[in-house]
Amino acid sequence: MTDVLTHRLARYWVARWARCQDRYADYRVERTEVICDILASAIPAGSEPAVVLDLGCGPGDLTALLAERLPGTRVIGVDRDPFLVALGRVAYPGLEFQVADVVGADAAEVVSRWGAPAAIVASAVLHYPPAAQLRALVGVCARALRPGGVFVDADHMPPRHPGLRDIVTALAAESPNPSSDTWEAWWRATRSEPAFNRLLAERDRMLAPHTGDNDLSLEDRIAVLNESGLSAGPVWQRGRSVLLAGIRDGACARIE
Numbered sequence: 001m002t003d004v005l006t007h008r009l010a011r012y013w014v015a016r017w018a019r020c021q022d023r024y025a026d027y028r029v030e031r032t033e034v035i036c037d038i039l040a041s042a043i044p045a046g047s048e049p050a051v052v053l054d055l056g057c058g059p060g061d062l063t064a065l066l067a068e069r070l071p072g073t074r075v076i077g078v079d080r081d082p083f084l085v086a087l088g089r090v091a092y093p094g095l096e097f098q099v100a101d102v103v104g105a106d107a108a109e110v111v112s113r114w115g116a117p118a119a120i121v122a123s124a125v126l127h128y129p130p131a132a133q134l135r136a137l138v139g140v141c142a143r144a145l146r147p148g149g150v151f152v153d154a155d156h157m158p159p160r161h162p163g164l165r166d167i168v169t170a171l172a173a174e175s176p177n178p179s180s181d182t183w184e185a186w187w188r189a190t191r192s193e194p195a196f197n198r199l200l201a202e203r204d205r206m207l208a209p210h211t212g213d214n215d216l217s218l219e220d221r222i223a224v225l226n227e228s229g230l231s232a233g234p235v236w237q238r239g240r241s242v243l244l245a246g247i248r249d250g251a252c253a254r255i256e
């Protein structure tokens with residue numbers, strides 16, 4: 001074991017993170033491919049340089065894939081977790097990352113820092129903020145997008161009706177990697193990696209734990225996007241796993 005966070009070590013931990021995420025995000029690989037397709041269609045090759053934000057990027061495996069699939073685009077990963085961002089920076093030295101809380105008071109400044117984004121992606125993130133904070137965040141993103149820009153929300157979104165909820169739950173994917181870490185096991189394992197000691201100590205100092213999920217339904221999540229002024233709807237779904245896309249057509253009203 002080494003106490004230096006090398007590129008190789010970071011890649012090992014990011015790959016282990018991705019296998020862990022596969023347990024939780026049903027059909028994650030397919031969903032991720034569709035995110036790339038949506039962005040490729042929203043940002044035609046050869047169009048003027050575009051900014052894409054990956055909100056709640058974790059250690060950046062999706063960020064890196066987007067950058068690979070959208071050459072010439074500036075893809076930036078943003079996450080509140082300084083440890084995951086540090087891991088991403090070493091794993092993907094060519095990518096840009098920012099440590100920021102996107103539901104904080106300075107969310108508008110964070111999402112506009114690199115100019116008006118052509119696309120903003122949030123994958124497995126928007127189930128965290130309470131409803132009011134989610135509405136504020138989506139409103140901020142809708143206003144920050146350039147006209148014609150797209151907002152993509154990828155997550156588990158159970159429908160409101162209990163019967164439909166049961167149906168989509170029954171369609172849940174089997175984990176493609178049953179022996180992968182659970183969320184808790186991945187985080188526990190990081191504690192036995194000497195190269196992480198300083199970074200995890202910083203994380204412990206900086207980061208308050210999540211307080212739970214907002215439990216919003218599929219219908220609620222679509223409404224949040226539309227109420228923010230985006231023209232939004234589902235573009236892909238397999239069981240509980242859904243991709244919503246919202247286009248910014250024109251001016252977006254401020255929702256309080």
Ligand SMILES: C[S@@+](CC[C@H](N)C(=O)[O-])C[C@H]1O[C@@H](n2cnc3c(N)ncnc32)[C@H](O)[C@@H]1O
Pocket residue numbers: 021055056057058059062078079080081084100101102103104122123124125128
């Ligand atoms: C389940 S992980 C998903 C990571 C990645 N987007 C993916 O699809 O694999 C959720 C991520 O969202 C980040 N996150 C949650 N709330 C956030 C917030 N308010 N601001 C920024 N990042 C946040 C967490 O730190 C974590 O990295």
